[in-house]
Amino acid sequence: MSETPAELLRTEVRRDGARPFLTFYDDATGERVELSAITFDNWVAKTAGFLTAGLDAEAGDRVALRLPAHWQALAWAAACWSVGACVVLPGDDGDDGGSEGPDGVRVAVAGPDAVEAAAGSAPEVVGLALRPLGGRFTTPLPPGVTDYAVEVPGYPDRFVPLTPPDDAEPALEQAGTVHTLGGLVDRARQRAEQLGAGPGARLLVATDDLGTALIDALLVPLVVGGSAVLVRHEDPAGRARRVDAERVTAAVA
Structure with missing residues (x-):
């Protein structure tokens, strides 16, 4: 049997949970956030608890992530995989595979640029403000959209599924391909x-x-016992300085 992302994350938490695991930069806003393996795992656990207890998601459900490459988006994907839910990434046309019925999306998760379009697209819709320190929205959300930052803090820092997901469960659907x-x-x-x-x-x-961030900034570090510096809106002029400051060993083009 192959390992699963959730098992790999638990291994990293046990091995050296206090070390930096994911460092996030947004060069458009100047934001920098550093999460240890333990802190990232806590966000994943809270989100998984919110998914199951708050949104009634189960293994096999489909969760559309209408999000950019952001540390909270990586936590959402890891939470879905802890539950056994399948992450659906919208195609180039924005289609996320439908909203109702046996093949539809159970939960739609949208960032600030997509929350209006996501409203009503699934039985449960969650908005992420993507503000520093996981802040909530400062303006009213459309009816039926839940503010993630308001709901998730109350969930436990540890999540244990009743039945651990099997490695054969669908995990990621993108461009018509399911992994x-x-x-x-x-x-x-x-x-x-x-x-x-x-x-x-x-x-x-x-x-x-x-899609790129999920593989290169989350799963590759998990399989090699490493870490990642995820940069959104990168200013190329600052790359050499960042590589040196963050002790980067490999830069992904």
Whole structure:
């Protein structure tokens, strides 16, 4: 049996949970957030608890993430995989696979630029303000949209599913292709080899694309026991300085 992303994250928390795991920059706003493996795992656990207890999501449900490459988006994906839910990334036309019925999306999660369009697109719609320190929206949300930052703090820092998801569960649907939990781990190992990312590697991943960030900034660090520096809206002029300051060992083009 292959490992799952949730199992890999638990391994990292046990191995050296206090070390930096994910450092996020947004060069358009000047934001910098650093999360240890423990802190990231706490966000994942709270989100998984919110998914199951607050939104009634179950293993096998589909969760559309209409989000950019952001540390909270990575936590949402990891929470879905802890539950056994399948992350759906919208296609180029914005379609996330429908809203109702057996093949539809159970939960739609949207950032500030997509929350208006996401309203009413699924039985449960959650808005993420993507503000520093996980802040809430400062303006009213459309009817039926839940503010993630308001709801999630009350959930526990530890999540244990009643039945751990099997590695054959669907985990990521993008551009008509579905990857299983175990398949994602295998894909991340292949990507690590392609990048030359060995044990303990610290990757600089500059991207605004969530699909890219999920592999290069989340799953590759998990499979090599490393960490990532995820940069949104990168200012290329600052890359060399950031590589040195963050002790980056490999930069992803």
